[in-house]
Amino acid sequence: MKNTHKLLLGAALLTLSGTLAACGSGEANSDSNHNKVTLMQNTELLSLDNSSVADFTQWNTLENSMEGLYRQDKNNKLAPAMATKVVQPTNNGKTYTFHLRKNAKWSNGDDVTAQDFVKSWQRSVSDKSTSGYNYIFSGVKNADKISAGKADETALGVTAVDKHTLRVDLDHAMPYFNKMMILPAFFPQNTAAVKKYGSKYGTTSAKMVYNGPFKVTGWTGSNNSWKFLRNKHYYNQKAIHLKEIDMKVVQDPNTAHNMFTKGQLDDAQITGVTAQGLQTNKNLRHVTKAGTYYTRLNVAKNKTLSNKKLRRALNLVLDRKALTKKVLADGSEPAYTFVAKGLSTDPTTGKDFAEENQPAETHNVKKAKKLWAEGLKETGKSSVTLSLLGNQDTATKNVNQYIQSTVEENLDGAKVNVESLPKKALSSDVESGKFDMETLFWLADFGDPSNFLSINQSTNPQNYGSYNSKAFDTALTNAAKKDATNTKAYWADMRKAQQVMNSEVPLVPLYSMTESHLVNPKLKGVEYHPVGENDYTRAYLK
Template identity: 30%
Template structure:
């Protein structure tokens, strides 16, 4: 035990030395140290699709609106738009942009910067994973598909301080959608001047509560207070975002006082945290609109056959999965998460190994000498790959699934690991037969979950397409009647999770993270938005 602790201490010192190779930052009431786990793939808010990148972007930028987490339900509050009006038919929103808001280079925010950002997002030339996010805007979907010109999009800068948006249909969640980073304004002059380097610390221009000071790749990101910020200025001056890949190492750094906050607790450590009086003071919990799933590449054999997909889905015991990762999350058979309109625990394929084998037989396979053989070709069931990122939680999870599939249907996928940035690129270009992924709500509405499996969604890595599913989800997302919406979402979820099964939903998570007791002012929120502009530190009030 002492030897392991000594080695861990050496490792922590090495980690810190590497993370602070360029600059050292003190531990005072103006400096906040936290972990973001890995290198952000990008800080270009028109092209990011991951939570690590959003973690940084949400602290250096603002949108038209912002979340209000002070009430029991998530609300909306004005941000860069000081007000807005809605047309009688509910399809035209006119936003009044705040005057006097400055970018970090001193230029004033204009309505044009929103129009530029939204058009750049849907432009096929940008190749954004979020290109279809604005499909509810007039012509947005057709533009992202290359069927209409970018300038036909239903956005317009009427004047310097008036931004108008025309929607295809009534969209009940539209204002919530304008909180998302994909809708932030952008400076095309900066993008065009610096090209791919525009997000470098020396080039990037932002307008949020913090600004990017340093980006020490694979080590840390340094943010400093934006003293020209239009809103309430942050109380802290500097944020040091460390990139610590292993959650166990991050926890050690937290316990040794080198981190003030970690967003993930290692699977096997949560029980210890709950029993440790000191750590328990730092434990924060709360609801989380976030699901974990495994997707199938339905373009590749054997998962181009829905019966094979059903076989794999039916041979998973989610209770066993949650025991393996030591979490009290909610098992999920359908797709809309717990606590959200449309959640239905009665939809989806339940754990039934006997049914799983029947699905394999229906797909044309027979059992012979402990192996599945194609009746048509006489060949063995093909080898399949299961791709994941190299983090501890994912590894424990997939090893459990690998064992379950081997024991329940006699098939064992081959595991392979890819670094986060490479992994996202692989999913974009050529997804493996099975892949691990999670989805955190972009806005507090079931559409944010259901839309990712639309035929035209840039987030749909499964390759599965269904005109009927598209119709159901579109209709549900364009009506104000919640009862009708639930009925439509039920039908869509049955198609998704009982008939076609392009994925295996596993669970809806809850939040468990650590934040030192001297960190004040942060609000736990179901959107898992890590925005730190409202926090303040009282290190002197806390004795370790």
Template identity: 30%
Template sequence: MKKFLTSAFLAVAILSCGGAKSSNEVKLTYNLGQEGKTLDQNLATSSSSTQIFGLTQEGLFKVGKDLTIQNGLVKDYSTSEDGKTWTFHLKDNIKWSNGDEITANDFKFSWLRVLNPETAAEYAYMLYYIDGAEAYNSGKTTADKVGIKVIDDKTIEVTLKADIKFFKAVLTHAIYLPSNEKFVKEKGDEYALEADTLISSGPYILKDWVHNSQMEFVKNPYYYNKDAIQVDKIVAKQIGDPNAALNAFNNEELDIVSIPAESYEKYKNDPRLVATTEATAWYSEFNVTHPLLKNKKIRQALHLAVDREELVSVVYKNLNRVADSFTPQGLGMDFGKVVPSFDPVKAKKLFTEGLVELGLNPNDKVEISMIAGDTPISKKHVEFIQEQLRKNLGVELNIELMQFKERLNRMNQKNFAIVSAGWGADFLDPINFLDLWVSGGGNNHTSFANKEYDALIKKATVSPSDKERYEALLAAEKMLADEMPVSTLFHRSTYRLINPKFKNVVLPAFGADIVFNYVTVDKDAK
């Protein structure tokens, strides 16, 4: 999952233990940012939804305290000799938050619901590793032809279309979460819209939901490992201004907070500061059906005209890293220097050539629009790009700032020329980034389509050879940098101040930004 469209420097915060009902109650409050489009696990794509699923849902596997993949609802599993058939045995005594048993059918129902063409799930392609999944999602076959088989209530068998070496990592993705068939059908169109139309398989229940304000979570009494959860209540606030969150931390109202880039110098030697190098990419997406952006030279020029080094220095105070490739480091493969560097002279030349190819006069005024988040850092980000394009190409960039939900809708409708966007790793493999841009992909809002690119991604998906996978993905990186449906800008790091009272706060480079399941409280810490 995770689309990062709220800002390029999210503020995340956690309140200290306390509470009205009991002096022993442990309460944490953190800042979710802007509310995502949905909490339906079969439809969600945003980072905020991923964060909530980390509280309320659990799948076959999960991220452990040491950031390794650990068993979630699965007790054990086996694979066939050819690596194509996986058999999963569920734990005993696992239940939904309403007391229903979690069964193998909950996984089958959920995955087929994602693949059902009528669902129109953007992440359906994430299940294409399963035999027959793509054909069913494309309307070419029926659900019974998909390689998902319930053996009994505790056993599910999955047949893959090839020996997918990274399939276990894929299973940590939220799109593979279970869904309670009876509950989902009972709620119908109201499912996941309010607290009382949600059901949990994970450690917390969404007790109260004030839209665009806050969510309150309490421990799930039916969670199989509830006694290991030390935090009784979690409140997810929605605060758009990271400076306000930092002020709250300084007022001892918050215990964990992401610091804004401009505040780093003040806190860089603070022992409470923790840095996380994230597996995230930040970029501008170009709608290649736009009258101007359909020309490759125009897209290349818009990228080359932006000084990414200066962007990272001026806007982000050198806390992020200029991207050499679309795929961040830390995912098992390093593709080296692929993304073209700042070159305003070449940019102007390509821009002029592109305009001529389109039958336009290079001396005429050129205007184009860009949509972006409405947070302070997002505004600085796009205004920097605006000035770079004005100075280096003479382009007038018209900026539209908007809230998260509206921006997601505009992207899904492909109602934009350029959009400021970001993507974070859902699992630890480069394919999670590069398969974004396959033809017709659910998260490919650019409308970029290239058969050669698709073939490279397919080869990297099914090949059992690490060398072949690397070569295919490197070729895809190079094609992306040439065709330029996206202008890759930087990879992010996040810096958080953490109250030493809170131990074992897990900050993964992929999946949910913060994992709360392992948090412990040392009330004597100073």
């Protein structure tokens, strides 16, 4: 049965690839009045409250309906948004003073105030926050104590000096702090709305107000479609061309392709077999993202994969080139480090950080077999059954099937049970540790290796694999504190942390994130950022 599974997957790929190649020449139809486009997300929207949820669909939605202190421009550079300019820190890099636009308004006409940022950050850093993203505030004065429940959220080093002046005090210098301000985690929240709606804030589109170019309407909290309508109070009306963006959740890439062909989508993201068959389509656009697809390993003490040799075997048995060329075939490239290629250049070496830290050995089935046998002996077992979780999108299913067949075929005594779960069930199982492996991706929020590496620190709330390495933690702590203003030492710490991960394998990098989009040729002005979310707010139809 080991070979049967692999053969069925290969046959499905060949059959569907040929079918899609024959029907992939359609072109989307633009809206007749050129004021509306229709887009998609591939997972459901769970919340609009950035203090309660932080995931890809939510952040994409907030990217197009909210703004923070800065935004990214078309050249991927920081540009003023709610702040009047990109500021430089004082107090040896530990104090940032932001002056807010006096013409910045919420969609209900309220002024955007410094207190709106204070309230948002306090809610998000709190130990009561359920977003799993309170760690991102680490470095802001008292943030770590607050997240650990050892201080009240009002102790956070963020102050409304006056209505339009926001001061942020840090525990230590953070050379990438300005870059972080584009993250939805740092977006403001309308103070009056938070008070009015309480625990219901952000649970529907009506229980929110928005300070970006568009406001969300029509989302009830459970439906799979919503609209962005023009926010008449947005400060920069000249930059906005569309009156409406319709959003639909489309989980199946073949459905997305068919909808694009029928003119029902202006930008359809496709993956897996669907993308394979459309690589020569005239409307295909590859969007390279600083993101990594990987398999998280549960290394908790009571779990099978607490054994390092078993983890190393899983890492070496997988052929990333075969995965990207034969299973995905969508323009994706192999990944050998968790930190994504193209994220950042090490200024002390002039090299891409991921490339300079790539392990010397990336695929060796013979060695994987040896390590696996040794690992089983150390655990006192002759066989193991591993649960491999993932979401329900087609690409993840295909990748997990490839992992399953490769592991079972090459590692004696290994059985892998694949489960494809709805988002809520998947999150519940992962957060409670009910898994051995989980395939997912991490997309860069800002252009620094710490953005990837920090989620694997032992104290990070998103460290669901329970990785705990003193050497790894020490390297990142040194980078964040004593070496923060020493460029040479900082990057040495970053390299050390990645190299420790290479050796200890708390996760298995799989492939780089390359999005395949079928794009209406009349759709212009979309800002496809390699770091962060795609920005459709400046889009137009021509």
